[in-house]
Each structure stands twice: as C-alpha cells, then as structure tokens.
Amino acid sequence: MKLLFLNGVNLNLTGRREKGVYGAETLDDINAQIRSYVNARGAECEFYQSNIEGEICAKLHATDADGVILNAGAFTHYSYAIRDAIAGISVPVVEVHMSNVHAREEFRHTSVLSEVCRGCILGFGKNSYILAAESFLL
Ligand code: DQA
DSSP states (O other), X not given: OEEEEEXXXXXXXXXXXXXXXXXXXXXXXXXXXXXXXXHHTTOEEEEEEOSOHHHHHHHHHHOOOSEEEEEEEGGGXXXXXXXXXXXXXXXXXXXXXXXXXXXXXXXXXXXXXXXXXXXXXXXXXXXXXXXXXXXXXX
C-alpha cells in the first residue's frame, strides 16, 4: 500500500503562517511524523506540495499510489481543474483540512472537491492527515 500526501497552495508556509490556526510545526515536521506513522502501519508514503494548480493536477494524473490524501488549501474552494483531475483518475482521494473550515469564513464552507472525493476529514490539525491515512489502512 502506497499513499500520496498532496498539499496545495500555501501549505508550504505551515508553521510560519497563522500559527493559531495551523500550528507551529512546519510541513516537513508534520510529514516526518506522518511517514513514521504510516511506515509503522506497514505502508509507504510519498509527499508533494505545489502552489501551482496545474502541478497538482499533473501529480494526480501521474500517481501510482493506492490512495491520495489531498489538502488542496484554498484551491479547495474554487478549483474545477483539480476537481476534474480527481474525477478523471481511478485512485481514491480523501480531502483533508487541518482547520475546521465550517467554523471559519463563509467562502471556506464550500468545497468543489468533496463531491468527487471518497470522504473528507477536517478540523483535527496535523492529525487530519493521519486520520485520512487510516481510512486506507484500516
Ligand atoms: C486549509 C483550509 C483552507 O480554507 C485554506 O485556504 C488553507 C488550509 C486547512 O488545512 O485547514 O490553505 O485547507
């Protein structure tokens, strides 16, 4: 079992931006913890982050993973391109958010991705990624 953890726009700033919302650990710190957890559960993982919508689409098209854990960041709320990329591949995608987007600004309440994802995990900080991984590992 191989899982792809795919992070979109601004997620590279995790640990430096809005620490009260996203925490003080960097994406590299979080990814190292995810790798330990997933490997201990007997699976492999790959990490990719891009601020460019088309690169996220291209990574989805090319993935050889068994499952994708996707935090698309703000792309979540308006990217029909990423939505179509998810719909166009046979690999299941779980949508993830560190924050509870429904407890935040109105524009974050809409996801154009949820409908084409297997499920969504949100509001558990960095553990949202682990909980989403568990949906494939259980
Ligand atoms: C986010 C929530 C999005 O609304 C926001 O644009 C992000 C991060 C989250 O992980 O909580 O960049 O996806």
